[in-house]
Amino acid sequence: MDLRIGNGYDVHALAPGLPLWLGGVLIDSPIGCIAHSDGDVAIHALCDALLGAMALGDIGKHFPDTSDEFKGIDSKILLGRVMELLTAKGWSVVNCDITIAMQRPKLAPYIVTMRECLAGIMGIPSDRVSVKATTTEKLGFVGRGEGCEVYAVALLSKS
Numbered sequence: 001m002d003l004r005i006g007n008g009y010d011v012h013a014l015a016p017g018l019p020l021w022l023g024g025v026l027i028d029s030p031i032g033c034i035a036h037s038d039g040d041v042a043i044h045a046l047c048d049a050l051l052g053a054m055a056l057g058d059i060g061k062h063f064p065d066t067s068d069e070f071k072g073i074d075s076k077i078l079l080g081r082v083m084e085l086l087t088a089k090g091w092s093v094v095n096c097d098i099t100i101a102m103q104r105p106k107l108a109p110y111i112v113t114m115r116e117c118l119a120g121i122m123g124i125p126s127d128r129v130s131v132k133a134t135t136t137e138k139l140g141f142v143g144r145g146e147g148c149e150v151y152a153v154a155l156l157s158k159s
């Protein structure tokens with residue numbers, strides 16, 4: 001069995017009055033991500049982890065933020081496209097682990113829904129999709145509420 005690991009990282013700035021999409025789920029929040037797409041920073045980091053495992057570049061290469069095609073796009077569609085690429089190359093996702101760093105709002109009530117949503121798009125059981133949320137104890141740009149930062153790791157296999 002061939003195994004590949006990939007990691008992804010993404011940051012978006014936050015601003016009042018924008019929708020906050022994370023892990024494919026709309027979060028009840030007075031602030032949201034500034035972005036060309038819907039700003040789902042968790043999905044973007046996950047896509048980069050999957051692409052990274054295949055050494056296929058990054059999300060910006062596949063879905064440029066200069067293209068009108070991707071303006072305001074639902075990031076779930078982007079993840080679906082990455083999965084098509086992955087499947088076409090004979091890979092499947094073993095598991096993934098995502099850490100969202102955000103000072104507020106509290107994300108705990110949304111974690112299970114995010115896991116189920118992402119698992120559905122990737123076609124794997126939700127016990128193979130981990131989503132964790134942390135604050136940064138009010139330190140740095142995340143702690144000041146200026147941005148949301150996400151780390152993702154994904155393992156792929158091919159038999």
Ligand code: MG
Pocket residue numbers: 010011012040041044
């Ligand atoms: Mg992004």
